[in-house]
Amino acid sequence: MLELREVTKSYAGATVVAPLTLNVAAGEVLVLLGPSGCGKTTILRMIAGLVTPASGEITVDGLPLSNATISHVRHKLGYVIQEGGLFPHLTARANIVLMARHVGWLRERMERRLVELVEMTEFPPDALDRYPTELSGGQRQRVSLMRALFLEPRLLLLDEPLGALDPLIRAGLQRDLKTAFTRSGATVVLVTHDLVEASWFADRVCVLEAGRVVQEGPFAEIVERPASQFVREFVNSQVVAS
């Protein structure tokens, strides 16, 4: 479904992403795990077409990313970032249905889809007419998720979606996200530095160090058989902390 071939990126001479090759199967949940500055967010932004790779190729559903194809590819993408990225001048509802309106969905269809998503994300329906500033952090991330899922994307990209939330809300949203992944059947790439999140979501984990994949496999394998000193330390630091 998603393929990265020999993709690199550097900023001002510093390598951010070393040649990276990655395949993600349809319906798979891949977690890019690593400390900040390891290049995981850059990888996600390259897939979203926000950053152009220095070399290499990214293919989504067999379609190589380029200026010509990007708008077509984006219709299959859902994108959720840490702070939600909600449009502050629009209500939650308007945020969620914005693109559906643009592609010409009828009112009934939009309503049906909205009801579906509100139920799935356990979002209070009466909060739909509030503006982002009037919502709690958890509610904002739910709106962001509904917006990303609305047009039934084939590929969902999430950058630290739970990063800005406090633990209690986090647990609830984590559960709802998982439901959403399963029910939508979308391929998911999720970026995090958090082992608990990785363990909760991942079919497969890629551990990144300084722009390089240092270990790749199921979560249990990462924890039980760290491939390097770096991975061991990264894992231990969080185990000790929690």
Place this chain on the structure above:
Amino acid sequence: MKHRALWKLAAIVVILLVAGLVPAPRDEVQLRIGSKKFTESVILGEVLRLLDEQAGLNVAHYREFGGTRIVFDALAAGEIDAYPEYTGTILGEIFAGKEVTDAKTMRQELARLGIGVSESLGFNNTYALALTRTRADELGVKRISDLVRHPELQFALTHEFLDRADCWPALLEAYDLPQKKVVGVDHDIAYRQLISGEVDVIDVYSTDAVIRQADLVLLEDDRQVFPRYEAVWLFRSDTASRYPAFRQAIERTEGAISEAEMQALNDRVESRTASESETAALFLAEKLGVRLEVASTSYWRMIVRHTMEHLDLVRRSLLPAIVVGVALGVFCQRWPSAGRGVLAGAGLLQTIPSLALLVLLLPVVGWFGYRSIGEGSVTAIVALFCYALMPVVRNTYTGLEAIPRGVVESATVLGLSRSSKLAEIELPIALPTILAGVRTAGVQCVGFATLGAIIGAGGLGQPILRGIRVSDPKLVLAGAVPAALLALALQLLLDLLEWAVVPRGLKRRQVRSEL
């Protein structure tokens, strides 16, 4: 449906441009008379206007819209058809540095510009030395040469008079004056010192209203040192041949006004006994037997008229500035390297002193074939536009820059096109900041528009200028108070607009209810 935001944006742009660019309907005039920014010039302008009007011509008088350069250039460019001038000024200022020294070459040079010169109106408004009548009688002086006998006299002279080669230095040489007590002071102070007896002799213009007010005696320039400043009409020859009645009106004023009469007319206006129009009408009735009704406009009607002119200036500069300013702001944000140039340029425009900008723009606007002076002057509008631009550009830029990157990128990844993203996401989010810029621009614009009067564009600056000229605080207030109220009203209006169009989500950073 899909492009609703784009259509809305386009509609706003069209509405602003149409509302901003459509000129207000005006009476078509056949003749335009100008005057310089001092009482005598305005009175003479009114005299000619009334005579033309009585002859059935449709005539406008652009009062006190500038100094010699501006008014003469307006005549040469055909923006006005006549104005009162002085021969000394024509030779000394207009043709300064050129080999034009006598009346004949002056006429020839002016004719080459399509400008005709009338005969003298009958008075010479030149420099003169003045004493109080009592002192003059006491000393028995009538002519400047009489002063030689009184070396003890104290002189207070204006700096200009002391500096000009054809004034004090020429006088010293021609009359061999022995006085040692000579100080340079301002005209007003010299005049007050003369009345109080602190000094004996001051310099004046020979038609100053103060001469009559304080009963001063002018000394005869018996060796003819002072240059002649005969009052004449400068007029466009083509207009004179097109409207014979206009030419006749000019002829009727030739030789009609003596120095003493001009002093009296100036005095009437400066002592606030009568307006310039009434004074001019009185003169015509007494001297030329022309009886006409001068519609005296009431104080309030005058304020309303100038307020409307003022609003027109603001409308025609501010509205287009909003459209262009927002467009430039977007440009600056999209192309930062080129944008820095635009921001610097707009900033530079703001630093040009307003008066300088107006004068610099005059020939440019004229060159494009637009009316550069008078009511609805494009010069004033362009200048105000330049000033209004900067706050809008800067705030649009700042407002767009302040949008969190995540918000813009979310819009991008959602698949919104560049134009939809701008119309639907970015501009609406930046709206409060943009409106704040518009508010700044608007309030500034209302203030700056008072300067429009300097080039005859009308507005509330006109009563202010006149009030300063005849030292009438009531007139100054008639301009200043409505201008301040207009600024307040505009601010209020924009606050209301903001309240109405800015969605709740952008208004407050409010405490959120945690789930």
